[in-house]
Amino acid sequence: MSVPRLYLSVNGCLCPRLEPDPAWGDVAKASISVEHGDGHASTRNVHWAPRLITALDSLLMQYGVELVWLTSWNELDATRQLLVPELHGLSGGRMLDVTTPPKNPGQTDGETGLWKSQRIEEDQSVPAPFIWIDDADVQLHGDKVLSATHETPSLLIPPRSEVGLTVDDIARMRTWLEQLPT
Template sequence: MPRMDAGGEAVRPLLFLDVDGPLIPFGGLAPSRRGGTEGSTDAANPLLNRLDPAVGRRLAMLGYELVWATTWDEDANEDVAPRLGLPSLPVLPWPEPSEGDEQDARAGRHWKTRPIVAWASGRAFAWVDDEITRADREWVAAHHDGPALLHHVDPRVGLGPEDFAVLAEWAESPER
């Protein structure tokens, strides 16, 4: 049964999306998933040709509220979302560097971890990134009041069927 808010509306979990690695894989040169050879359709940023529109359809079907958690910032809505067939998504704003960033770096935590937990504000969330560590998982477990799934994606291949299976199972889990 889905979680409900005070008004009886279903509350979908958040899914924080990194672009480089999960959505734009860094594996070897391969034919573009859009047809042609890599780099042939977007001279401004040839890596955009590695985006797979099927990934966008699969993300949309998962039942999460999608949020960009990437240094692409608004460029993710301008350059990535249309190629994936996604609407414009909320963009997690990154705070100015602080002393907490130095503490996070020394502890092996990603600089995105604190802002993601702050944005989620106790709400269930999943985060897909290619730089998630055990230290991030431990920090989230200690500082986030809701369920969370921090899912590491292999940056050489990006989000694949196994990743989508994990995300779907977690979103539908009664323990979540």
């Protein structure tokens, strides 16, 4: 069996819109400045639960899961270059392209995730069991991805964007990974 993949978004998943699931305990915060070039920059104020990052790192290592970043943070490699050092975990990982428009012109709609589902379908041209975590796009485009990858074991998790990934979500991932054929 192929190495399982974790397609992971940042906003609303690792970094919730309000506060992380209280079950994680302490919360860390950072203001991250992203330089876009030509003198343009943006600042993203983020917060996360350090115990969540540790739990994900442990899960990835224990089950040999490949981390695949699938987030708007991939633009300018902000995920690995700016966010990951603040998280003190989830280092490395492969990034799926955020800059190439979707295959079907006219269907690009910014943050609605069509590009994310297409990137998963492209990446699954070499099938591997996968987990897709996204607070909005799993609900919007999860059925499309499942239809395109119907023979591939998969687990789709749409966390509530207000709290991001929960302790229960990590438990679901662990149970699913344990049940994969070896």
